[in-house]
Amino acid sequence: MKKIKSIVLFVLVAVIASMLAGCGESKPSINVFNWGDYIDEGVLKEFEKEYGVKVNYSMYATNEDLYVKLKQGGESFDVIFPSDYMIERMVREGMLAKLDKDNIPNLKNIDKSFFGLDYDPDDEYSVPYMWGTVGIIYNKTMVDDVVDSWDILWEEKYKDQIIMLNSQRDTIAVALLKLGYSMNTRNIDELEEAKAELIKQRPLVWAYQGDEVKDTMVGGEAAFAVVWSGDAVAMIRDNPDLEYVIPKEGTNLWFDDMVIPANAKNKEDAEKFIDFMCRPDIAAKNADYIGYSTPIPEAIDLLPEDMKNSKVAYPSEKEIENTEIFRDPMDIVVEYDRIWTEVLSGE
Ligand code: N2P
Numbered sequence: 531m532k533k534i535k536s537i538v539l540f541v542l543v544a545v546i547a548s549m550l551a552g553c554g555e556s557k558p559s560i561n562v563f564n565w566g567d568y569i570d571e572g573v574l575k576e577f578e579k580e581y582g583v584k585v586n587y588s589m590y591a592t593n594e595d596l597y598v599k600l601k602q603g604g605e606s607f608d609v610i611f612p613s614d615y616m617i618e619r620m621v622r623e624g625m626l627a628k629l630d631k632d633n634i635p636n637l638k639n640i641d642k643s644f645f646g647l648d649y650d651p652d653d654e655y656s657v658p659y660m661w662g663t664v665g666i667i668y669n670k671t672m673v674d675d676v677v678d679s680w681d682i683l684w685e686e687k688y689k690d691q692i693i694m695l696n697s698q699r700d701t702i703a704v705a706l707l708k709l710g711y712s713m714n715t716r717n718i719d720e721l722e723e724a725k726a727e728l729i730k731q732r733p734l735v736w737a738y739q740g741d742e743v744k745d746t747m748v749g750g751e752a753a754f755a756v757v758w759s760g761d762a763v764a765m766i767r768d769n770p771d772l773e774y775v776i777p778k779e780g781t782n783l784w785f786d787d788m789v790i791p792a793n794a795k796n797k798e799d800a801e802k803f804i805d806f807m808c809r810p811d812i813a814a815k816n817a818d819y820i821g822y823s824t825p826i827p828e829a830i831d832l833l834p835e836d837m838k839n840s841k842v843a844y845p846s847e848k849e850i851e852n853t854e855i856f857r858d859p860m861d862i863v864v865e866y867d868r869i870w871t872e873v874l875s876g877e
Contacts, residue, residue, distance in 0.1 A: 570819035760822030
């Protein structure tokens with residue numbers, strides 16, 4: 531009798547265990563691949579709770595890293611966050627899926643000025659996530675000069691006090707702007723001149739940094755850094771000695787959007803996720819946490835006063851008059867790769 535009881539118990543435990551395992555398997559999931567420091571992970575938890583969809587979250591550092599990872603295959607992703615020029619390239623190369631807008635009703639919350647931009651003229655593939663500018667952040671206690679030009683990043687006296695962005699497109703653009711050229715030039719001589727400027731600047735540069743720049747500047751370890759505006763907002767919040775400037779030669783105006791790769795395995799839940807991120811309360815929570823600028827006016831209204839009124843996050847039309855949006859370099863992308871490798875190796 532005792533033996534029968536324990537057999538029954540064993541079978542029962544085995545059945546429950548296999549049911550539980552089955553539950554785990556059937557829970558849907560999405561693979562979300564985003565820039566580092568670019569989401570409030572609490573928002574991911576909220577999505578998982580509300581939709582019963584697990585989010586597998588991983589991160590990259592630059593558009594180029596994202597592109598390479600996608601091309602390598604292996605892993606597949608359901609939502610990624612490339613910038614304008616990279617979206618244009620990915621569409622051209624058939625790497626993205628067209629969105630079913632019926633599944634993204636919260637698109638209506640996005641300001642109309644973010645639609646119809648050159649990188650996705652019919653808004654078929656991308657949903658705006660964050661936007662911003664590129665500028666110079668500097669520590670007012672370490673700099674006496676007026677900071678209003680990219681030229682200051684080539685001043686001998688600031689040797690080892692300068693941080694440049696560890697991002698090929700952004701850094702080559704700074705040199706092009708300094709020279710008075712378009713950041714979208716297709717002229718190889720101009721690109722070569724930009725390369726020479728960056729190689730000339732190298733001995734003055736303490737490091738080429740990505741997300742680490744926030745700790746460097748907040749900790750007062752360098753006088754200047756080229757940064758994305760949202761990171762500037764986050765840094766100024768932590769160290770009021772810092773100030774952000776858009777140089778007079780102009781700068782890059784950028785847009786990072788949510789898109790779905792063509793080989794995504796769970797497009798339906800990816801669209802739910804994108805829709806969730808466009809809810810004003812969620813977009814506000816996220817933008818406040820990361821410091822970046824949301825394209826959703828109702829979300830801006832929900833932000834704390836200091837953030838809502840930040841000229842760094844929400845510049846006036848006039849302040850961004852002298853800006854350019856990156857375009858896909860198409861065939862000359864190989865020149866960008868070559869130039870960047872040569873700049874980093876100092877050749
Ligand atoms: C956040 C990266 C922001 C990307 N760490 C700017 N395009």
